[in-house]
Amino acid sequence: MVDDKSNLIDKIKYYVENPEEESTLKCIFSQEERDILDAARELEQLKMTAPEEKPQNESEEVEIFLAGVDREKEANLRLKQRFMRQMDILLGRGEPTAWLEIMTWYQVMKKKGLMVNVYWEFPILKNMIKIFKEEMQNVSNKEIYVLAIHNMKELTEIYFRMVFMVRRMAYGLNVTDEILDYLTGRQLFPVFLRVLGEDNHIEIPDKENLLKGLSG
């Protein structure tokens, strides 16, 4: 039996199996969660009804791709806005259970093929989820530092601040002591370095050796 106290995965499973049970769904999901699921369903339906076209050449491939972008852009934006609102709510809670829900929502979107390859926030969210998982696994941590992040704006900012710091170190640019202390004095830093090392999108010269040197 699924109710509002059930975990998110079970609730979403119930939703997928019983999409027509409006009154039950109203009880088990918050308004924000329902908004996400409704927007996701709208976008999925748009994708399902898209005309099937096989491009004969590169130009046609581009036309088909861009026609798809145009057709789906409002629905995509709507889903993104609702998703980000929910992320802000969950991040604001500052609890490990909230992060587990964040992971669940990310996985749902990824599995449905929605948004994660469309908006820039998602690769960063993915990396911060990895950081959360690493911190959870490290039992010697007294604190899980990602819990101090309150919303998506902070999440993306802290991510880029750390990338910028590491890159400046690599290029020998001035790194102020205050920021260095902030980063290296926290147990988040070695975890971050590990995750950063795996991210091929982040360009840093001689990344492997630099990260080894910083972690050591």
Place this chain on the structure above:
Amino acid sequence: MAIDENKICFIICVNDDLFFRECVNYIHWLEVPEGIEVELLEIRDAKSMTSGYNEGMRSSNAKYKVYMHQDVFLINRYFIYDIISLFRFDKSIGMIGLVGSRKIPEHCMMWFGSRVVKGVKQVSWNDYRYKREDGFWVVEGVDGLLMATQYDVPWREDLFDGWDFYDLSQSCEMRKKGYHIIVPVQNHIWFNHDDKIILSLENYNKYRKIFMKEYMKKEE
């Protein structure tokens, strides 16, 4: 105002202070040739990239202007030396970019076609120094992440009033005036670009069609 042949101006449309401050860190780090003055113009609340860049262009008397994105970090410390050297070497060069297309593809989606930036030699960052002998590609269009000019040509804010296709449009406007556009062969890349990996394409097709009609003589 009289053009100052010994001045370079970086013109940046800004809406993210975190990125902009980092971008400026790298600009301040650049080696400056003796006798060259460096100016920095930040344009805020621009209605479009073209209107922002026109505002910057009109506000500076620098001969050399670098229009760049706030999320581009110049890691070639001799960037100013190198582009001024190229501009002075060949006055027919109107614009220098860091990524370009030798031929604008028929569909006008630059990153769907082949682009030029990296040379074939692999040089480590510590050992790298561009020389004119490394060469450059003559291209039809450059990516808007960085566009350096030695001549002022108005940006087409009448047509491109958003955030797409201002780069290809300006490339075409330069070529219409008879100037060449080049991309230096970078045996080590000159920049890092945290372009947030995934581009927003919300209005892309609208401006692509405008571009095609204006420059490719093709109506949709």
